[in-house]
Amino acid sequence: MEKKSNFAYIAVTALKLLIICAFIATLVAAVNFITKDRIVYNQKLNTALALSDIYEDDGKVFSVSEDGGYEIKDKDGNPVGSCENADEEFSDDIDAVYIIKDKNGEVFGYCIETSPMGFKDEIDLLVAVNPDATVKDVKVISLSETKGIGDKIKERTFLDKFQGKKEGFSLSNAEMKNIIISGATRTSEPVTKAIDGALKQLGVLIGEAAE
Amino acid sequence: MSLAAMFSLLISSILINNYIFSRFLGICPFLGLSEKTSTAVGMGCAVTFVMTVSTAVTWCVYHFVLVPFELEYLKTIAFILVIASLVQLLEMFLRKSVPSLYSALGIYLPLITTNCAILGSALLCIQNGYNFVTSIVFSFGSALGFTMAIVIFSFVREKVALSETPKSFKGTPIALVTAGLIALSFAGFSGIKLPF
Amino acid sequence: MDKENKKTNKRSLFSRLMEGLFDQNPILVQLLGTCPTLATSTSAKNGIGMGLSATAVLILSNLLISLLRKFIPKQIRIAAYIVIVSGFVTAIELLIKAFLPSLDASLGLFIPLIVVNCIILARAEAYASKNPPLDSMLDGLFMGLGFTFALGVLGILRELIGNGTIWDIDISMGVYPGISFFTQPAGAFVTLGVIIAVVNAVKAALSKRKGGNK
Numbered sequence: 275m276e277k278k279s280n281f282a283y284i285a286v287t288a289l290k291l292l293i294i295c296a297f298i299a300t301l302v303a304a305v306n307f308i309t310k311d312r313i314v315y316n317q318k319l320n321t322a323l324a325l326s327d328i329y330e331d332d333g334k335v336f337s338v339s340e341d342g343g344y345e346i347k348d349k350d351g352n353p354v355g356s357c358e359n360a361d362e363e364f365s366d367d368i369d370a371v372y373i374i375k376d377k378n379g380e381v382f383g384y385c386i387e388t389s390p391m392g393f394k395d396e397i398d399l400l401v402a403v404n405p406d407a408t409v410k411d412v413k414v415i416s417l418s419e420t421k422g423i424g425d426k427i428k429e430r431t432f433l434d435k436f437q438g439k440k441e442g443f444s445l446s447n448a449e450m451k452n453i454i455i456s457g458a459t460r461t462s463e464p465v466t467k468a469i470d471g472a473l474k475q476l477g478v479l480i481g482e483a484a485e
Numbered sequence: 486m487s488l489a490a491m492f493s494l495l496i497s498s499i500l501i502n503n504y505i506f507s508r509f510l511g512i513c514p515f516l517g518l519s520e521k522t523s524t525a526v527g528m529g530c531a532v533t534f535v536m537t538v539s540t541a542v543t544w545c546v547y548h549f550v551l552v553p554f555e556l557e558y559l560k561t562i563a564f565i566l567v568i569a570s571l572v573q574l575l576e577m578f579l580r581k582s583v584p585s586l587y588s589a590l591g592i593y594l595p596l597i598t599t600n601c602a603i604l605g606s607a608l609l610c611i612q613n614g615y616n617f618v619t620s621i622v623f624s625f626g627s628a629l630g631f632t633m634a635i636v637i638f639s640f641v642r643e644k645v646a647l648s649e650t651p652k653s654f655k656g657t658p659i660a661l662v663t664a665g666l667i668a669l670s671f672a673g674f675s676g677i678k679l680p681f
Numbered sequence: 682m683d684k685e686n687k688k689t690n691k692r693s694l695f696s697r698l699m700e701g702l703f704d705q706n707p708i709l710v711q712l713l714g715t716c717p718t719l720a721t722s723t724s725a726k727n728g729i730g731m732g733l734s735a736t737a738v739l740i741l742s743n744l745l746i747s748l749l750r751k752f753i754p755k756q757i758r759i760a761a762y763i764v765i766v767s768g769f770v771t772a773i774e775l776l777i778k779a780f781l782p783s784l785d786a787s788l789g790l791f792i793p794l795i796v797v798n799c800i801i802l803a804r805a806e807a808y809a810s811k812n813p814p815l816d817s818m819l820d821g822l823f824m825g826l827g828f829t830f831a832l833g834v835l836g837i838l839r840e841l842i843g844n845g846t847i848w849d850i851d852i853s854m855g856v857y858p859g860i861s862f863f864t865q866p867a868g869a870f871v872t873l874g875v876i877i878a879v880v881n882a883v884k885a886a887l888s889k890r891k892g893g894n895k
Contacts (some may be wrong), residue, residue, distance in 0.1 A: 395613055509717075
């Protein structure tokens with residue numbers, strides 16, 4: 275008799291916990307359903323804004339297209355090119371490579387999303403590259419480094435140093451010394467290496483396309 | 486990941502990115518259980534064990550259950566449940582096998598569940614895209630760093646308790662200021678250059 | 682216990698608000714939830730953002746736990762609370778990611794870590810599991826405001842001394858270089874310690890004036 279009631283008690287308790295779990299899971303699933311597109315959009319929006327900033331002088335405005343890629347328009351809103359995702363397997367730190375083409379299908383530039391490990395956590399970078407494989411510009415998309423130290427890598431004085439750099443620049447000690455921020459070595463060094471890594475990856479990609 | 490990189494990660498998680506002094510994870514037990522060195526050591530050991538095991542388990546849960554079913558957004562819930570059950574197991578084990586440690590840790594043992602260092606460690610490994618082995622090295626190193634911090638802090642607190650402090654600073658305030666000074670010295674480790 | 686509860690219910694909302702903000706302030710007096718306090722108070726914006734996110738979770742979880750207080754069996758209550766709290770935290774996290782991405786970028790890991798914020802489980806266990814829903818929601822609101830208040834004060838102080846700015850606006854006209862010690866981890870510990878000491882001193886002075894009744 276007692277055994278039975280004990281069993282019933284456990285069953286009821288477990289059932290109650292299950293109901294609570296199911297309720298919460300439904301709630302979270304519902305919220306996820308509402309927010310998931312928007313979250314993806316937000317992530318892409320940051321990249322699009324950074325790209326628009328980089329190509330501002332060329333009069334190109336980037337926006338997130340409906341299918342989740344990027345659209346390029348001029349200031350009046352007419353499409354002036356395309357941004358294609360080079361869908362390949364890349365090395366660990368590289369998240370995506372985009373090939374930016376103008377109206378006639380000519381390659382206008384490349385854009386690489388890479389996320390090296392900083393001092394604490396991953397840093398999301400956007401490296402824009404000219405068709406001749408030199409760096410056009412670098413942007414920091416997100417970063418959680420120490421305020422006042424690691425976040426110095428966001429400053430233009432640091433990022434401007436990369437403009438015009440070619441693959442392999444980080445192999446030269448003098449070059450590295452010039453670039454790295456003393457006092458924030460452990461953030462600026464991986465960033466520098468990642469930018470070089472992005473160029474290397476791009477070199478492989480361009481080489482493949484040429485063959 | 487090479488062996489040298491592993492070693493770098495281990496040292497960096499113990500000293501440079503110390504959970505307490507740099508990432509601010511696990512401050513509650515750090516302040517609550519550091520008055521005596523013996524309890525601090527006990528808590529450190531418990532955290533080391535739970536953190537390493539739970540990170541291993543949560544890594545598997547994430548990569549073998551949540552990712553295949555596209556339920557990544559449920560990771561916080563799944564992880565906290567895994568951690569809570571692990572702590573329960575540890576509690577039962579300690580009560581039976583090491584009653585002295587069990588009575589020393591007292592009410593704080595269930596509180597390991599709400600120790601943000603444990604959940605934080607699990608989430609950080611996923612966020613930083615560590616693989617299984619790296620995750621274990623990282624969480625073990627971080628837990629050692631936590632233990633070291635809490636034990637060092639308890640030594641200092643035992644001394645501070647004997648000295649005369651201004652009335653309004655007695656207890657927690659002076660403990661926090663002390664922790665601040667230790668954190669300052671730990672900040673010196675950020676200058677260490679590790680071979681990557 | 683019963684007597685105390687009755688007393689609690691009768692007290693005016695104002696005195697309960699004051700209790701949340703000062704007498705029973707979760708951070709300054711009860712010392713709960715110190716991790717997010719120290720980590721996210723680098724600036725006023727971050728501190729208040731964190732405080733309000735935690736307040737939202739606290740109100741919702743207190744409400745649901747109070748509604749279910751007769752339904753949840755005693756033996757599994759902690760497990761049930763954890764599930765409920767982590768559910769709300771995930772929901773809030775997703776909402777912040779979707780609608781306030783800049784807040785998500787600066788708080789990062791500490792949003793999911795609201796789950797293990799001791800304040801939330803402590804209020805669930807100590808208050809919401811024994812009191813009716815409306816009261817519990819108010820309790821969540823007041824405790825949350827107390828949390829936000831302390832985080833805001835800490836954030837403003839650290840940002841002002843550390844960077845010379847308030848809410849990202851430079852108020853020193855670029856004259857003051859900022860003492861970066863205060864925005865770094867060590868500064869967080871020291872600032873919080875000093876604030877708690879000041880609160881203690883003020884309390885001691887007040888109770889002295891009242892004739893030492895407390």
